[in-house]
Amino acid sequence: MTAKTSQVDSTHGVDRSELTQRLQMLLQPALFKDYGPNGLQVEGKSRVRRLVTGVTASLALIDAAIDAQADAILVHHGLFWRGQDGRVVGWMRQRLARLLAHDVNLYAYHLPLDAHAELGNNAQLAARLGVKRWQGEAGSFGDQQLGWIGDAAFESAAALASHVKERLDRTPLLVEGDGRQIKTVALCTGGAQGYFESAIAAGADVFITGEISEPQAHYARECGVAFIACGHHASERYGVQAVGQRLADELGVQHQFVDIPNPA
Missing domain, CATH: 3.40.1390.30 (NIF3 (NGG1p interacting factor 3)-like)
Incomplete structure (x- = not known):
């Protein structure tokens, strides 16, 4: 503790x-x-x-x-x-x-x-990882527009996962997708694995959340969009x-x- x-x-x-x-x-x-x-x-x-x-x-x-x-x-x-x-x-x-x-x-x-635009879990995680949210409605997705999406440059999802590990002091679970360079990052903290399809539709190269369920690994492999689960608790501290x-x-x-x- x-x-x-x-x-x-x-x-x-x-x-x-x-x-x-x-x-x-x-x-x-x-x-x-x-x-x-x-x-x-x-x-x-x-x-x-x-x-x-x-x-x-x-x-x-x-x-x-x-x-x-x-x-x-x-x-x-x-x-x-x-x-x-x-x-x-x-x-x-x-x-x-x-x-x-x-x-x-x-x-x-x-x-x-x-959801808070400055102090909330999504805002704080984005700031910690260096994700610059898109302005206006374009920067949100998913139910009640809780998901965040924006710009961040990484050579690969594996490189981003290493960055997540360093910033959160926890090894995340990674499903790599098709191996593309990462330019667009979608995220929603906690148990938001159900937002993955909305993140894909919004144009993300990778989705970061706390948890993963069985279907998301298949979506990542079939759609090419990487999935990073960094821990429910770890993402919401x-x-x-x-x-x-x-x-x-x-x-x-x-x-x-x-x-x-x-x-x-």
């Missing part, structure tokens, strides 16, 4: 209501049809001085936030999803019990955190950090990112 802390020394913090309003204004969840509730999922202390960010509201992250004396946690993957079992038992009971016992707020933003730092800069809260390793 690794952590990164901002240099802000906060003593006063911010009211929970102000933090909630700022997040809603920043990420605009009403613009998206999502798989679960975005925003404040578990209510805790009314004053927030320390904010911990992480990818998923796992028990390990919650415990790390409690150890860090956090008043609030901000994640990409929250506790509640459409269609899940609504009973508070097992892992759900454990996570909720910790949050409620320590009066910790839990915020979660899913698609809004993927950067947006929540960027949002946490923005809140620290604007609201004076103390921010710490905690990375809970995940092989998926």
Whole structure:
């Protein structure tokens, strides 16, 4: 487990209501049809001085936030999803019990955190890999226009995969396609393997996402467009950090990112 802390020394913090309003204004969840509730999922202390960010509201992250004396946690993957079992038992009971016992707020933003034009997962991954997004509508594709597409020059998909490994500190899975030079890169973080056909139609030479399923390997070989799966967790570590730092800069809260390793 690794952590990164901002240099802000906060003593006063911010009211929970102000933090909630700022997040809603920043990420605009009403613009998206999502798989679960975005925003404040578990209510805790009314004053927030320390904010911990992480990818998923796992028990390990919650415990790390409690150890860090956090008043609030901000994640990409929250506790509640459409269609899940609504009973508070097992892992759900454990996570909720910790949050409620320590009066910790839990915020979660899913698609809004993927999509933000500057701070989102796609934007942060593109910046990290050096992909320059096309301007306007041409720079988006897929359901709800969540996918990003733009320019980046690599001799081959293998060269790009090596670059991904260096930048994300994780060896990606590569299906090479037809071996063409890479000029146009499409990407969408997380479990966006279903966007591959849309990326092909948009003119990509390669598609980068977190996960791969069985059909995508065949599409890559048959269509010639390379596919790089760099890990769901690995591709989505950067947006929540960027949002946490923005809140620290604007609201004076103390921010710490905690990375809970995940092989998926």
